[in-house]
Amino acid sequence: MADEPLVLGIETSCDETGVGIVRGTTLLADAVASSVDTHARFGGVVPEIASRAHLEAMVPTIERALKEAGISARDLDGISVTAGPGLAGALLVGVSAAKAYAYALNKPLYGVNHLASHICVDQLEHGPLPEPTMALLVSGGHSSLLLAPDITNDVRPLGATIDDAAGEAFDKIARVLNLGFPGGPVIDRLAKEGDPAAIAFPRGLTGSRDPAYDFSFSGLKTSVARWIEAKRAAGEEVPVRDVAASFQEAVVDVLTRKAVRACKDEGVDHLMIGGGVAANSRLRALAEERCERAGIRLRVPRPGLCTDNGAMVAALGAEMVARNRPASDLELSADSSLPVTDTHVPGAHPYTHDHDHVHEISKDNLYS
Amino acid sequence: MLLLAVDTATPAVTVALHDGTSVVAESGQVDARRHGELLLPAVDRVLARAGVKLDAVTDVVVGVGPGPYTGLRVGLVTAATFGSALSVPVHGLCTLDGLAYAAGLAGLEGPFAVATDARRKEVYWARYDDARTRVTGPAVDRPADIAGQLAGLPVVGAGAVLYPEAFPDAREPEHVSAGALAALAAERLAAGAELLPPQPLYLRRPDAQVPKNYKVVTPK
């Protein structure tokens, strides 16, 4: 439909510079420049390196997305940008670019929540989100269970990790096994050749008195590392494939068990899984199996849309436009700890490009 | 010609419009922590004061530092995005050159030095024969380490105000002004001189350490 909102979204919360363009729930462009290779030798994302890479990639990625979508920037109905949560310096590059772009093109600006965007991206794959949607978000930065009755203004946190994010645990175990960074893909690959039942690693926070929807991966990580160290100390070879498979099983078992339980408890018949760890093949398979048994419809976007990208930000921006949510203003700031309940950051004076307005000169103005 | 100049390489968030002859409107606010929030409203204010819209701008000029990175990038990405959206050229100028030029406008004759706060007890600095001619730098150093070679020279900028023991002859202005930056750019462009690409002068490598090994968790 031609009258659906055409929105460009910018994402810079971590190490991917993403610019996506959508028309309503249709993906037109998804340009991503990643600095992941530069971080690899540090074993994790280095914020200053990420920020430098965002600055270099920002404008070229915007231009690439426009070309890919084959649209003119003048035709956009809005610009959306990740306002948080994420790395402060990295977010600021995207927010500054989005503000400048919105101002230069005279378009409304929407500062949106990164987590809500991870959920909303599924609209590009499977059509409008059912309301409510249950979402399990798992990546190197987040592990949360969220109930979303309205992705533009009502997202409720049911549970989250109390220590490490799930993706972080993959990275740390990969490091113990000397498999490099990031750890997710390589563990997924090795696990396919291992026995997930070989070693009984602990399932965090699954006792009857534990919080039903929170996660903990720190104890698992320590337990796996100790198991490996004990093998090494005994001079035995570490069965890397079995360790990878058993560790991965412990993570995805808890994730899917709690997600399905949340759906049942809340009477929600849809589960979406997003975030970088959603690309894990065992997580997808086990979620599929358990959802089917419980009569829940599973929605997982393709791996490229699960990791951080601009399309997800554009998807949520388009929904903001479609539902007439208030725009942000030119003072929009990056908020590294933006709560998930703040799906977007409406402005006190939504930006409308009104030049007739006479601006008061601030008292601390030095040169006027 | 209508130049829009921005500089966020120091605690000053400063914006100016220059018509090739003189500064048409200018804004400057000093707040080291809010570059992101302050810059666009300042651009809007300066344009409104001049009674023009952004699409009347023919060139964008941006201070490329050196300066604390997070703030510095706000100006650079804003300038680059304007350049792309408006299809106009974006020119970079060393922020310290802008300060030196401003000192010249205020009547200071060379030689002198410029120093700004680089945090971590260091300054970004450069040495000038006169307001238009940089001869050393930009560099980043501890004030005590360069006090000797700058002895007897007036020092312009907040770096001198912060470290009076190293730089006893502090001179105005303390803060960067986009008006001076724009005037310098207009002068150089009119003379057909090349300006810098709009890329940051970081001068320091990013803080990042390669982890030696993972920490062993088995108790000893």
Ligand SMILES: [Zn+2]
């Ligand atoms: Zn993410």
